[in-house]
Amino acid sequence: MxxxxxxxxxxxxxxxxxxxxxxxxxxxxxxxxxxxxxHDYHYQTTWLHENAAGTLHHDRTRIQIKDVLDFSRVNFVQxxxxxxxxxxxxxxxxxxxxxxxxxxxxxxxxxATFGIKGLEEHAFMINNINSARLIRDHIEYNFAQYNNYKEDRPELLTIIVGGAGFTGIEFVAELANRVPELCQEYDVDPSKVRVINVEAGPTALAGFDPELVEYAMNRLEEKGVEFRLGTMIKECSPEGILVEKDDEQETIKSNNVIWAAGVxxxxxxxxxxxxxxxxxxxxxxxxxxxxxxxxxxxxxxxxxxxxxxxxxxxxxxxxxxxxxxxxxxxxxxxxxxxxxLESFTPDLKGTVASLGHTDAIGVVFDDKKLFGRSASIMKKVIDNRYLMQLGGPALVLKKGKLDMYH
Ligand code: FAD
Ligand code: NAD
CATH class of the missing domain: 3.50.50.60 (FAD/NAD(P)-binding domain)
Structure with a gap:
């Protein structure tokens, strides 16, 4: 047979x-x-926001498929x-x-761009290794350009992130940590940089624990992130975005628009x-x-x-x-x-969102709330657990987040 x-x-x-x-x-x-x-690699989509911000190199995120699968048992077709x-x-x-x-x-x-004009053409998106690397390089290039113009061009240093779901929040958190490094590297005054998170709904992280959402927003605001809640992105152009709040429209100029508002x-x-x-x-x-x-x-x-x-x-x-x-x-x-056949029921162990390398928020084991360092350690434990399931201890040692306490 x-x-x-x-x-x-x-x-x-x-x-x-x-x-x-x-x-x-x-x-x-x-x-x-x-x-x-x-590609000949698998990538951890859950780390792409770090690659896009430049806080983690994309080689940490990609895993060669040949290192995980036995090619004498599986035909791999690239x-x-x-x-x-x-x-x-x-x-x-x-x-x-x-x-x-x-x-x-x-x-x-x-x-998902919901048919919003100009997004496909002018916004960046965190979808895979190549699109994440492009965002990192584009932002860095704009910082590099800034001091090479006679006139002030604030749009080069304005980063707009569309959507304050988990992707948007995790990404602005990485940016908040990356911006001081970029300022240092490219002789840019930090007060000139703006990171703006635009969210159509009345709150960030809709449906998540309100106390943890408040914690996250406070931490990010302390680091300079501006939130525009209840504000809908209506259009994107090479100049920036058109937003609407309470029937009032406004254009925000930016050369760095990253759309993270749905999949x-x-x-x-x-x-x-x-x-x-x-x-x-x-x-x-x-x-x-x-x-x-x-x-x-x-x-x-x-x-x-x-x-x-x-x-x-x-x-x-x-x-x-x-x-x-x-x-x-x-x-x-x-x-x-x-x-x-077997019926599938998800075994939900909780949700943890990172707020940079050493901070996070989460709800695990039904209702246990975590924030700060303990949530951050939990996030790394989850990431390492996945690597363990995929490729055993060798993969955890090679690609895992083992620097839990730094
Ligand atoms: P994906 O991870 O999307 O992978 C699809 C694969 O298919 C890729 O390897 C791609 O190269 C390949 N492929 C695509 N098109 C083609 C084609 N035409 N031909 C051949 N190959 C193709 N979820 C969590 O549970 N926890 C988190 O912390 C978390 N963090 C996230 C952070 C970010 C920044 C993002 C964007 C998402 C996050 N998510 C998280 C959601 C999670 O990443 C997705 O639900 C998950 O990646 C979906 O997995 P998947 O197997 O469907 O495919
Ligand atoms: P999402 O759909 O969860 O959030 C998108 C956000 O964008 C929403 O808050 C929405 O109101 C907003 N939005 C939509 N249109 C807008 C507009 N025109 N203007 C302004 N804001 C607008 O999408 P996501 O954050 O990319 O998450 C996708 C999936 O990945 C979700 O299931 C999420 O749970 C998962 N994820 C999980 C984690 C984690 O567990 N740590 C991290 C990232 C993503």
Missing amino acids: QKPNIVVLGAGYGGMMTTVNLQKKLNTHDANITLVNK DSVVSIDPKQKKVKLEDGELDYDYLVVGLGFES RGNSIVEESGFEVNRGRVPVRDDLRTPDYDDVFVVGDCAVLFNKETERPYPPTAQIATQMGSTVATNIKLLMNGAKE
Whole structure:
């Protein structure tokens, strides 16, 4: 009998954990396992804001896939997925085509711009290693330019971050730490630099513990971050952004606009004809698509509803990682002819957001609030735990955040 082809698309949290678990659960004579990814590295999306601010080098964030997977058990294909044809069970790549018996879609997220004019063209976004590195270099270049003009050009030193969700807050926190270093390096007076966080809603981190939100905002304001709450970004242009608050419009000039105000599933999924909700497939409990028994979706390309609240679970690395483990189990069950598959229920351990290298806020184990150094240590423990799951102690030693107390 021919071995089934299992194809995993995307080496993000969901795709990597699916493949690592398949590699453990299946023998080489059971199936052909193929992982397709744009690059030969996996990256920790949860550290990209640090790469974008320049507080952590991107080489710490990327992990060579060959260092984690056994290439004698997994075929790795470095290529870009163009489209999926679930009826023909084929995946079109930029440089070829793959047939599958079981497919796992883990192509991750992209920024949602909600049709706001000019964002795609003029704003930067924290989406992957390349876009994060570009933000770091662009900001640094503007600092380098500043003293080379006769006239004052404050827009070079004005950094606007759209959105005060977790990404926006974590990013401005890194910027607040990076700006003093940049000022020193490029002979810039710190009082000339502005970091402005624009949020449409009435508060930062909507829905999070209000006491912790206040702590975070106070800490960031002390470091010079300006919050513009209840302020909607309406347009972006080469000059900056147009915002609206209480029916009043204002233009804020800036040469550094970073849009961190929402995500959606990779548009390849929608363009391939899968049923989607904000670009994300409303998966069944066993993580298969509503229409195809041989297609699983993991991570930010999937949306799963919490039955108690009837609201979608947020797209997080925590959930993507857990989905990878369930999908590997379910593929093995399907291969063994099982009729019933495992249902996925996220095991939510909490949420911790970093506020720079030594500060953070979080709620863990249902209702335990953490802030400051203890939250920061917890955040690093979470990051190291993921590396342990992915590649064991060697990967923790190589890429982990071991400098907990500095
Ligand atoms: P992703 O991590 O998005 O990876 C997708 C993979 O697919 C990438 O390797 C990419 O190269 C590849 N790919 C994409 N398109 C193609 C293509 N066409 N062809 C081939 N390969 C392709 N969540 C938390 O739980 N905790 C946190 O602390 C946290 N912090 C975050 C901080 C930031 C700055 C951001 C942006 C997000 C954060 N999140 C956090 C959310 C979390 O990162 C996402 O939910 C998670 O990355 C989703 O994982 P994923 O497996 O769906 O795919
Ligand atoms: P988000 O959707 O959570 O937040 C986006 C914010 O942008 C919202 O507050 C929204 O009101 C605001 N916004 C939207 N349109 C706007 C506009 N036109 N003008 C001004 N503000 C606008 O997105 P995110 O922060 O990128 O997070 C994405 C996912 O990643 C979430 O599930 C989040 O939980 C997860 N994440 C988790 C962590 C963590 O656990 N530490 C860190 C980062 C991201």
